[in-house]
Amino acid sequence: MIQLGQILFILSVLVILHEFGHYITARMFKVRVEKFYLFMDAGFSLLKKKIGETEWGIGWLPIGGYVKLAGMVDESMDMEQMKQEAQPWEFRSKPAWQRLIIMLGGIIVNILLAWFIYTMVYVTYGQKYIATEAIQKNGLAFGETGLNVGFKNGDKILAVDGKYQDRFNRMTLDILLGDKIDIERNGEKKTIILTDPQKAEIIGKEGRDFIQPRLSSVVVDSVTPKSEAFKAGFKKGDHLVAIDNKEFKFFDELRDNLNTHKNDSVSITVIRNNERVNLKTLVDKDGKIGFLPTFKDKMDFEVVNKLSLFQAIPEAVKESYALLVYNVKQFKLILRPKTEAYKHVKSPVGIARALPNQWNWEFIWNFTALFSIGLAFMNLLPIPGLDGGHALFTIAEMITGKKLSEKAMGHVQTFGMIILLTLMALTFGKDIYQLIADKFF
Missing domain, CATH: 2.30.42 (Pdz3 Domain)
Structure with a gap:
């Protein structure tokens, strides 16, 4: 439930602010906003209320959200309105440069949001990374x-x-x-x-x-009940130093040696109360004996830079830009079929499963900023149905002076929505299947 609460909170923040970017720029240019929805209201909405010219609501399907602008072919696919004579308050009546700003409004807000969050995180918690x-x-x-x-x-x-x-x-x-x-x-x-x-x-x-990291000082943190290590007499605090009388220093040396002795017995030397003790144990088919290690030097790697507001602002800009570059690189990796990276694209269901089981505001804000950049990049893609697709046609219009007809725009939008819905169905289906498989198989 905590994981579900975290993903719903993160999605709500991102969707509301992304759509607000479209809303505020539309209102700035006096375009009528007919709907503003958090999540999709396919068939019905959970909550809705009309205030002025705009219907505000919450949909039941948590895969995004939308604002419906008068006189625009969008996710609603409302073509009847487009058959009527254009009105001054409609999106289609505005100059191309205004329509472009409206289309990019959500992306701009996502980038500014990440910048703001990282600034606050660096001031509050510090800039943290592993050196x-x-x-x-x-x-x-x-x-x-x-x-x-x-x-x-x-x-x-x-x-x-x-x-x-x-x-x-x-x-x-x-x-x-x-x-x-x-x-x-x-x-x-x-x-x-x-x-x-x-x-x-x-x-x-x-x-x-x-x-x-190549960690040394392998110490038993806990022993799994009824495991081979438990039967052999391993105890919390035992310091492992040798296997079959061969001294080792690093955990990977112990791990690799155990892997060569699967379904076999080994003798492990530990230091307990300043004395060397030999314990004979069986190694299971996975190369394990049944204990969790801890490492005395594991926490020496983190760097924490507590920044002032003036220091945090440029660092937050650098971080936001770096993440945008990483999104581009990851997308290129996904487009290379032989890497099979496309198999690991996650829906909100898969992302929620990867979130921690405890509510941690520092993690949540960092993840929200990371996700905000990802959302900005995704919407920049020149795919019909996304902001980038609308922006591409608008830029082409500004260059050529020719505007795509409403009928052609409707066909393009339909094609884009089919692509997006197919991709969503595949990613959601994969993650839901994996969730069911992990629970019942």
Whole structure:
């Protein structure tokens, strides 16, 4: 329920402000706004009230929202109105430059919203990120897919496509979006070229988790009841130092060794109360024995910069721009079929499942700003039915001096809506199926 509450709150903030961008610019140019809806009211609405010329309401389908402008072919597909003689208060009666501003109003508000939120977050909570330099002190550890594509535990990332990234959380994304990765291995510089099929393997199996800090000081945080570790006598606080009398320092060395002993027994040496204790345990078919580790050096990587308002404003602009660039790169990745990135596009259902189970205002505001940039980019796409599609035709009109007929615009809008609804059906269907499968299978 908390996840549902978070996604509804985030969507409500974004949709209301996005549509307000259209509303305020339309009113600025004296265009009549007939409807303003949060969420879609296909068939019926949950709540509605007419105030002045505008019907304000809440729809039942949480996939967006809309404002219905008089004299415009939009999501409502109201073609009857377009058959009447144009009126001064209608969208179609306004100059092209005014119509363009109205179309871009929602996108502009989304970008300004992200800028404002990041400014407030940096002032209130600080600018936070994981430092690449600190996290690579011991090198990096890689999952199975990372090792398969050519990385080795202990590698350090020097650059991706020739650029160094000082934020580790961004660097993992850079690797998936880039092609050429320069690394340092045992003091030597090497280069790894990632192919689209390799990216598909990483994205499909582990995603960003394919790369982790190489953590040392492996300590038992908790033991799973009735597990092999429980039967062997592992206890919270045990410091693991050797496996089959072979000393190790990093967690990935323990993990890899356990993976080579699946369905077999091993002897693990732990330090308990300053004494070495040998514990013999069985390794299960997944290469695990049944304990959760903790790491003494895990929390040393976060950088927190508390900024003043004047410092936060330009940093928020930089962050908003950086996220817009990442959206462009991710979209290009999705358009490359061999990466199979298109399979991992999420609907609000999938996004809600990825949200935390606890209400955290810092996370929510950061996520809202991130989502706001994503919404701005999505609406910029020149697809009929989206703001970018309307803007494209308006710009073409401004260049050529020729306006698309209402009939042709209706056909184009219908085509765009079919594309959008098909994509929505596929993403919603995939996420709902996954939700049901996880619950019942």
